[in-house]
Amino acid sequence: MDFKNKVVIVTGASSGIGAASAVLFAKHGAKLTLIGRHEQRLEAVAKKCQEANGITPLCLRLDLTAAGSCAAVITRTIATYDRIDVLVNCAAKMLIGSLFDDNIDTFDEMIDINLQLATEGVRVNAVQPGLTRTNILANLAMGEDEMEHTYEHLSNKMKILDPEEVAKMVVFVASEVCPNLNGSDIGLTGASWMI
Numbered sequence: 001m002d003f004k005n006k007v008v009i010v011t012g013a014s015s016g017i018g019a020a021s022a023v024l025f026a027k028h029g030a031k032l033t034l035i036g037r038h039e040q041r042l043e044a045v046a047k048k049c050q051e052a053n054g055i056t057p058l059c060l061r062l063d064l065t066a067a068g069s070c071a072a073v074i075t076r077t078i079a080t081y082d083r084i085d086v087l088v089n090c091a092a093k094m095l096i097g098s099l100f101d102d103n104i105d106t107f108d109e110m111i112d113i114n115l116q117l118a119t120e121g122v123r124v125n126a127v128q129p130g131l132t133r134t135n136i137l138a139n140l141a142m143g144e145d146e147m148e149h150t151y152e153h154l155s156n157k158m159k160i161l162d163p164e165e166v167a168k169m170v171v172f173v174a175s176e177v178c179p180n181l182n183g184s185d186i187g188l189t190g191a192s193w194m195i
Contacts, residue, residue, distance in 0.1 A: 001175040004029035007081040009073060011064060011091035014041035016134030018090030020163035021170045023048050028171060032057035033077040035064065035091065064091050086174045125173050125181055130189030132161040159190040
């Protein structure tokens with residue numbers, strides 16, 4: 001897969017699947033705009049990307065729920081690279097517990113981040129990862145070790161995914177290898193949804 005001269009925006013790039021996807025896109029030659037809320041982690045990912053392909057990514061520390069932030073991403077990316085080829089939305093928020101137990105503002109923020117950032121006129125596909133070793137998983141009430149033990153107990157075929165595994169699918173789906181893949185939801189679940 002060749003992303004040389006392709007411009008890729010990755011949201012949620014400061015950790016987890018977004019960070020792994022950014023590094024893998026860089027290894028395939030992409031020019032990157034990295035979006036995240038955590039500046040130091042974003043800079044660390046940018047350094048890995050630059051080491052992978054020699055191109056310094058555009059890094060934007062932004063909260064995508066803030067008014068005007070999406071427009072700023074597009075404006076800055078086009079000003080830097082003159083185009084946008086791929087948008088990978090990895091920015092996410094997870095609501096833990098019942099919707100009725102939580103603040104409605106938290107639910108609205110989750111919807112804003114996870115659903116309302118779609119664009120028009122491009123192929124839109126979703127990679128549906130199962131349980132993945134990310135900050136979201138680590139912040140769940142059940143720790144990662146306990147969760148992994150629980151799932152290993154349920155089935156020896158099920159596993160918690162690494163962000164790099166999910167990133168491979170993200171890069172594949174965004175590539176020209178499958179130009180007619182559109183409107184698809186690809187499950188990469190480690191068999192976690194089969195029980």
